[in-house]
Amino acid sequence: MKYVDEFRDGTLAAGLARAIAREADSGRDYAFMEFCGGHTHAISRYGVADLLPANVRMIHGPGCPVCVLPIGRVDMAIRLALARPEVILCTYGDCLRVPASDGLSLLKAKARGADVRMVYSAADALALATREPAREVVFFAIGFETTTPPTALVLRQAAAQGLANFSVICNHVLTPSAISTILESPEVRRLGTVPLDGFIGPAHVSTIIGSQPYAFFAEEYRKPVVIAGFEPLDVMQAIRMLVRQVNEGRAEVENEFSRAVVPEGNLKAKTLVAETFELRRSFEWRGLGLVPYSALRIRAAFAPWDAEAKFGLDYRPVPDNRACECGAILRGVRKPTDCKLFGTVCTPETPMGSCMVSSEGACAAHYNYGRFRDVPVRVVDRAARLNANQETA
Amino acid sequence: MNTVKPGYVRPLDLRNGRVDLGFGAGGRAMAQLISELFARAFANDFLARGDDGAVLPAPAPGERLVMATDAHVVSPLFFPGGDIGSLSVHGTVNDLAVMGARPLYLAASFILEEGYALAELARIVDSMAAAARAAGVVVVTGDTKVVEQGKGDGVFITTTGVGALPAGRDPGGARARPGDVVLLSGRIGDHGMAIMAQRESLAFDSEIVSDSAALNGLVEALYAAVPAEAVRVLRDPTRGGLATTLNEIAAQSGVGMELDEAAIPVSPQVHAACELLGLDPLYVANEGKLVVLCAPEHAEAALAALHAHPLGAEAARIGAATADPQHFVQIRTGFGGRRMVDWLAGEQLPRIC
Numbered sequence: 028m029k030y031v032d033e034f035r036d037g038t039l040a041a042g043l044a045r046a047i048a049r050e051a052d053s054g055r056d057y058a059f060m061e062f063c064g065g066h067t068h069a070i071s072r073y074g075v076a077d078l079l080p081a082n083v084r085m086i087h088g089p090g091c092p093v094c095v096l097p098i099g100r101v102d103m104a105i106r107l108a109l110a111r112p113e114v115i116l117c118t119y120g121d122c123l124r125v126p127a128s129d130g131l132s133l134l135k136a137k138a139r140g141a142d143v144r145m146v147y148s149a150a151d152a153l154a155l156a157t158r159e160p161a162r163e164v165v166f167f168a169i170g171f172e173t174t175t176p177p178t179a180l181v182l183r184q185a186a187a188q189g190l191a192n193f194s195v196i197c198n199h200v201l202t203p204s205a206i207s208t209i210l211e212s213p214e215v216r217r218l219g220t221v222p223l224d225g226f227i228g229p230a231h232v233s234t235i236i237g238s239q240p241y242a243f244f245a246e247e248y249r250k251p252v253v254i255a256g257f258e259p260l261d262v263m264q265a266i267r268m269l270v271r272q273v274n275e276g277r278a279e280v281e282n283e284f285s286r287a288v289v290p291e292g293n294l295k296a297k298t299l300v301a302e303t304f305e306l307r308r309s310f311e312w313r314g315l316g317l318v319p320y321s322a323l324r325i326r327a328a329f330a331p332w333d334a335e336a337k338f339g340l341d342y343r344p345v346p347d348n349r350a351c352e353c354g355a356i357l358r359g360v361r362k363p364t365d366c367k368l369f370g371t372v373c374t375p376e377t378p379m380g381s382c383m384v385s386s387e388g389a390c391a392a393h394y395n396y397g398r399f400r401d402v403p404v405r406v407v408d409r410a411a412r413l414n415a416n417q418e419t420a
Numbered sequence: 421m422n423t424v425k426p427g428y429v430r431p432l433d434l435r436n437g438r439v440d441l442g443f444g445a446g447g448r449a450m451a452q453l454i455s456e457l458f459a460r461a462f463a464n465d466f467l468a469r470g471d472d473g474a475v476l477p478a479p480a481p482g483e484r485l486v487m488a489t490d491a492h493v494v495s496p497l498f499f500p501g502g503d504i505g506s507l508s509v510h511g512t513v514n515d516l517a518v519m520g521a522r523p524l525y526l527a528a529s530f531i532l533e534e535g536y537a538l539a540e541l542a543r544i545v546d547s548m549a550a551a552a553r554a555a556g557v558v559v560v561t562g563d564t565k566v567v568e569q570g571k572g573d574g575v576f577i578t579t580t581g582v583g584a585l586p587a588g589r590d591p592g593g594a595r596a597r598p599g600d601v602v603l604l605s606g607r608i609g610d611h612g613m614a615i616m617a618q619r620e621s622l623a624f625d626s627e628i629v630s631d632s633a634a635l636n637g638l639v640e641a642l643y644a645a646v647p648a649e650a651v652r653v654l655r656d657p658t659r660g661g662l663a664t665t666l667n668e669i670a671a672q673s674g675v676g677m678e679l680d681e682a683a684i685p686v687s688p689q690v691h692a693a694c695e696l697l698g699l700d701p702l703y704v705a706n707e708g709k710l711v712v713l714c715a716p717e718h719a720e721a722a723l724a725a726l727h728a729h730p731l732g733a734e735a736a737r738i739g740a741a742t743a744d745p746q747h748f749v750q751i752r753t754g755f756g757g758r759r760m761v762d763w764l765a766g767e768q769l770p771r772i773c
């Protein structure tokens with residue numbers, strides 16, 4: 028497939044792997060966080076970790092929109108959809124399985140009679156409202172800066188058309204504030220117990236917000252940031268650029284994803300978002316807790332299309348399982364396998380915490396793609412290693 | 421004088437008529453539906469007897485009987501490359517074929533929704549009859565029920581098949597051994613993506629055609645080329661796709677698997693559609709593909725036999741079974757890394773970012 032396969036080429040990957048191994052200083056360790064779930068998925072899906080030297084470690088960040096969505100927000104949508112038969116609740120496919128309170132999820136609420144439908148875009152939800160004038164179509168909008176402009180657009184279209192049976196539950200969150208929270212966490216900022224040498228910056232998010240917002244992290248926290256595309260070669264190239272910055276003592280924002288990201292971002296989209304949404308003072312992130320100024324709400328001018336206002340929805344926070352280590356995993360303090368729940372009661376079929384919810388989450392990615400690495404020694408490996416030893420001897 | 425012709429019945433209106441509750445009520449309407457639609461399309465001596473069941477000849481000495489059943493609820497009912505009629509034949513024929521059996525007879529049970537157009541039903545039944553003829557199986561008995569409007573989705577078809585298993589053949593999911601070679605008969609994901617492209621919520625045009633096909637000919641070609649005991653496992657990777665099938669075999673046989681991602685054939689269209697929707701073709705359904713686990717010393721002959729058959733032209737050697745107490749299915753990615761190919765958790769849902 029053109030423009031995709033070029034970025035998954037095994038030969039180029041092997042070349043980059045050699046370059047990283049050559050440039051990485053064997054006398055030190057490197058720990059980089061990929062913020063985005065898209066990167067986490069690419070790293071696990073293509074086995075990028077196998078191409079990195081042992082002293083270069085990737086930490087999976089909180090950039091998975093479904094993972095950080097707090098249970099209380101899903102509960103809110105489920106309560107609405109179950110209580111009001113006239114409501115058609117639409118959302119992206121990823122959201123449907125997110126476990127909520129009382130053993131429910133949107134998918135299970137559907138089985139109990141709620142009209143829940145999967146849409147591929149905000150525009151599909153708006154079109155559904157036009158097609159079903161007798162029903163109340165509520166779009167459960169989630170995502171980072173990438174999915175926010177389309178939500179802004181449908182809100183404006185609904186307002187322009189005076190479409191009274193359409194509204195939005197806005198759960199859009201902001202990337203930079205989440206990065207700040209991680210950098211401000213005691214382990215990273217003060218104690219230094221969690222080494223964090225740099226960030227792979229978001230791909231799609233950066234096409235909207237540009238590369239400028241990351242300059243603050245580079246300057247204030249002295250952490251290099253390399254914005255990278257979601258293809259595995261993008262990730263490898265970004266790791267090489269991060270290794271170089273660390274080696275040279277630089278902390279700059281570099282853009283590996285220059286085919287799509289410009290410094291100022293997408294001005295039209297940013298204006299659209301600013302005109303339609305305003306900052307929430309604080310918003311709960313699953314795994315990170317309350318993060319100040321980290322989410323958007325719909326401006327008063329669009330209140331008739333704000334489902335929270337329209338249906339008087341109230342938010343009731345729900346704590347995660349106390350044994351769940353998602354918060355620490357998202358900050359790089361723990362690995363999925365450090366969690367007692369991982370792979371025992373918490374599996375992709377029955378996720379207990381945020382990181383297991385979507386395939387982009389750190390725990391789900393490790394469970395689905397990487398857990399074979401946890402098994403001590405495999406029979407075939409031992410044979411292969413013996414052969415290798417004999418050859419070198 | 422009585423002017424009504426004896427036995428005169430007005431024929432079914434197959435052009436404009438619709439299914440009504442009478443067709444399932446056991447009366448004249450039902451008898452008419454059976455004789456004018458089903459018996460005409462499936463025309464054979466077993467059905468012609470008009471009895472409650474079919475009397476079948478005993479298998480040849482040394483052969484055993486294999487029985488399989490498959491319910492079909494596909495939506496939409498018509499899709500590029502097939503329809504629920506042909507699919508309902510292929511589904512059960514393939515279940516028998518991958519048991520090593522030669523499929524012989526089918527029973528078909530229809531659940532029709534009140535109001536469904538008879539013209540469409542006739543198209544489905546004709547397609548089913550054509551698929552059965554092509555696969556060399558006979559629809560020997562059947563049943564029809566009608567449910568009220570809103571309680572079905574047009575047509576549901578369940579087929580049950582009987583086949584004969586020649587002596588010496590005994591493929592089974594638990595028979596794979598470390599070192600066995602994994603062969604795949606062609607491109608994966610065509611059926612699932614052809615169906616998905618037809619669904620109204622996904623407004624994309626594609627030329628993807630379902631691979632729905634009867635695999636019994638391909639299986640016979642395989643057995644003609646290699647000793648029966650060399651064929652350890654046969655499977656058709658339907659729902660859940662290739663990944664699920666291989667995990668099932670790994671668990672049943674107590675082995676691991678090592679696959680080579682670059683060797684697994686995927687058409688550019690399916691690759692692109694999956695990319696667009698955030699799906700993995702390894703988990704997308706097929707309806708005309710064969711997975712073979714074969715003893716390594718006969719793998720070349722088996723692959724050549726698949727290649728020589730029209731349904732196996734793109735067959736490939738995609739990996740091997742390994743000794744792995746965890747029964748993990750692993751894959752060498754085209755990128756040069758490794759990962760697991762796990763069971764699917766729930767339904768494959770598209771990702772957001």
